[in-house]
Amino acid sequence: TQLLEQSPQFLSIQEGENLTVYCNSSSVFSSLQWYRQEPGEGPVLLVTVVTGGEVKKLKRLTFQFGDARKDSSLHITAAQPGDTGLYLCAGGGSNYKLTFGKGTLLTVNP
Amino acid sequence: DSGVTQTPKHLITATGQRVTLRCSPRSGDLSVYWYQQSLDQGLQFLIQYYNGEERAKGNILERFSAQQFPDLHSELNLSSLELGDSALYFCASSGGDTQYFGPGTRLTVL
Numbered sequence: 161t162q163l164l165e166q167s168p169q170f171l172s173i174q175e176g177e178n179l180t181v182y183c184n185s186s187s188v189f190s191s192l193q194w195y196r197q198e199p200g201e202g203p204v205l206l207v208t209v210v211t212g213g214e215v216k217k218l219k220r221l222t223f224q225f226g227d228a229r230k231d232s233s234l235h236i237t238a239a240q241p242g243d244t245g246l247y248l249c250a251g252g253g254s255n256y257k258l259t260f261g262k263g264t265l266l267t268v269n270p
Numbered sequence: 271d272s273g274v275t276q277t278p279k280h281l282i283t284a285t286g287q288r289v290t291l292r293c294s295p296r297s298g299d300l301s302v303y304w305y306q307q308s309l310d311q312g313l314q315f316l317i318q319y320y321n322g323e324e325r326a327k328g329n330i331l332e333r334f335s336a337q338q339f340p341d342l343h344s345e346l347n348l349s350s351l352e353l354g355d356s357a358l359y360f361c362a363s364s365g366g367d368t369q370y371f372g373p374g375t376r377l378t379v380l
Contacts, residue, residue, distance in 0.1 A: 202274070202362070
């Protein structure tokens with residue numbers, strides 16, 4: 161069974177701070193996706209990384225896929241209250257089936 | 271708006287009952303995925319359909335079943351409901367490797 165562990169589980173910071181959340185597994189995935197989910201909504205895809213060592217930037221968000229394609233990180237620079245939400249990583253496998261981590265609940269306080 | 275619709279948004283029922291959750295995928299998407307999200311288990315993959323055929327199965331209980339109809343909408347049937355079935359149920363659709371999630375159905379079993 162492929163498992164993805166995310167850390168930290170909860171993170172509460174002040175506006176303007178930087179943060180990094182992690183997604184780790186003992187399994188290799190063909191791709192790694194990051195989603196953000198707000199209360200009462202479904203997860204929304206932020207980025208997909210497929211190549212070991214790949215780094216992608218989305219405005220203030222930087223995503224990195226580990227060289228061995230088993231782990232990933234999400235770094236947010238100068239966090240804003242609008243970044244508040246549940247951040248989920250998901251590993252891609254066959255038939256586009258996704259295995260999700262339990263998420264990091266981020267709260268950015270004004 | 272992801273383009274995926276789910277009904278109903280909320281459902282409250284009693285133990286032992288049966289319910290049907292409905293999902294309409296994005297226009298043109300042939301794949302439909304069902305997920306269950308609970309606080310302790312996170313987002314769990316249940317089942318995938320592709321163009322009417324079952325493609326992959328995850329942690330779906332025998333009391334649960336699903337189908338995809340010729341117009342590509344899908345239904346998830348949950349029977350002999352137990353308190354532990356209370357959760358958010360999400361449907362996602364895809365035309366490739368990106369899954370788009372609906373807003374979910376919140377099921378409460380009393």
